[in-house]
Amino acid sequence: MPSFDTIYVGFHAATMVSTKDYGPIENAAIGVKHGQITWLGPVSELPNHTATIIDLGGGWVTPGLVDCHTHLVFGGDRSAEYEMRLQGASYQAIAKAGGGIVSTVTDTRNASAEALFTAAEKRLCALMADGVTCVEVKSGYGLDLVTEEKMLRVARSLGEKLSVTLQTTCLAAHAIPPEYQGQADAYIDLVCEEIIPAIAKAGLADAVDGFCEGIAFSVAQIERVFDTALAFDLPIKLHAEQLSNLGGSGLAARYKALSSDHLEYLSDADAKAMAIAGTVAVILPGAFFCLKETKQPPIQRLRELGVPMAIASDCNPGSAPVLSLRLMMNMACTLFGFTPLEALQGATRHGAQALGLGHSHGQLKVGYAADFVCWEIQKPAELSYWLGGQLVKHRVVAGQIT
Numbered sequence: 001m002p003s004f005d006t007i008y009v010g011f012h013a014a015t016m017v018s019t020k021d022y023g024p025i026e027n028a029a030i031g032v033k034h035g036q037i038t039w040l041g042p043v044s045e046l047p048n049h050t051a052t053i054i055d056l057g058g059g060w061v062t063p064g065l066v067d068c069h070t071h072l073v074f075g076g077d078r079s080a081e082y083e084m085r086l087q088g089a090s091y092q093a094i095a096k097a098g099g100g101i102v103s104t105v106t107d108t109r110n111a112s113a114e115a116l117f118t119a120a121e122k123r124l125c126a127l128m129a130d131g132v133t134c135v136e137v138k139s140g141y142g143l144d145l146v147t148e149e150k151m152l153r154v155a156r157s158l159g160e161k162l163s164v165t166l167q168t169t170c171l172a173a174h175a176i177p178p179e180y181q182g183q184a185d186a187y188i189d190l191v192c193e194e195i196i197p198a199i200a201k202a203g204l205a206d207a208v209d210g211f212c213e214g215i216a217f218s219v220a221q222i223e224r225v226f227d228t229a230l231a232f233d234l235p236i237k238l239h240a241e242q243l244s245n246l247g248g249s250g251l252a253a254r255y256k257a258l259s260s261d262h263l264e265y266l267s268d269a270d271a272k273a274m275a276i277a278g279t280v281a282v283i284l285p286g287a288f289f290c291l292k293e294t295k296q297p298p299i300q301r302l303r304e305l306g307v308p309m310a311i312a313s314d315c316n317p318g319s320a321p322v323l324s325l326r327l328m329m330n331m332a333c334t335l336f337g338f339t340p341l342e343a344l345q346g347a348t349r350h351g352a353q354a355l356g357l358g359h360s361h362g363q364l365k366v367g368y369a370a371d372f373v374c375w376e377i378q379k380p381a382e383l384s385y386w387l388g389g390q391l392v393k394h395r396v397v398a399g400q401i402t
Ligand code: DI6
Pocket: 071, 100, 101, 104, 174, 211, 239, 242, 287, 314, 316, 317, 318, 319, 320
């Protein structure tokens, strides 16, 4: 007897198991049990069974989208900063004048956990309605232990309440808090001696991240953060080469980071180091677009080197108020020259790899999570082609229609 208790039929599947094509199966069937895929193939090859049949009624099924880089828990918003930038103020100048990330820190410290939850839930529901079934959420707007913990607890409770796989990342090394102005090293002491150890012991983070940039932390400071993370067995990621080249991606590769993210100013030597280390390049077209950046990440070089490229929303109140991962797939194609196949890989299997979940998420495969989306489309390329619209017909998470 086949080992599934529900069988989904009535669609073509883009399994994403191959790196060369969509891994298509026409007229496919997916059998699930205990939240996992236990059978997958053409419906014509289905063995005899007594399982419940659910007909999804046409379209394509893909792995649920994986948004591997978000900051969706935060207080307040930065629409006033957006208006200032439209009038010519730069992101860096606003940050140096005490606005930017630090203004969200004030609003996040002042917000209750309930208020943070309610606001973040709306944003997460928007991402989920557009096909996301797995999401990463960073802290980084607390910059003190109490508020970093508050953010991560809110993120964990979002994952418990909503039908989504949610990974949390401690981004205490995101910016220098106002009370440590001019004392970045002393703040890194706090991050390494108090914040990361307490968060690791409380089991609140699945990974550690930092911001390596002129307006944030140096390579030497981030190296201390990485050493601390590794001492607590936490995998690492990095925001690097977003606004300038500091060589953070080379450091990330040396530390075998899961991913290095942004990468507009990535050097060739660091791209090669990422290829050798297996560090995923997370491309964030929303931040590029919203900041009117003109320097493109070196996509062709990353492609030639075989560096896996993920695409994420970077959902945050400053550089990327983005609520659709599919829109990011379109921008990756239109702005950066991704193919629609690479864009879907970036939002499925490579996104999962950037979270250390490449063995369980991001592909339709026996033994993987039964997380998938049925889309109202004729061809997989439409997922990158349409801007907006309601393409999701059904979402299945852990084997259940949600
Ligand atoms: N880069 C980003 O794109 C986000 N953080 C970072 O280091 C933006 C954070 C913000 O502007 O609030």
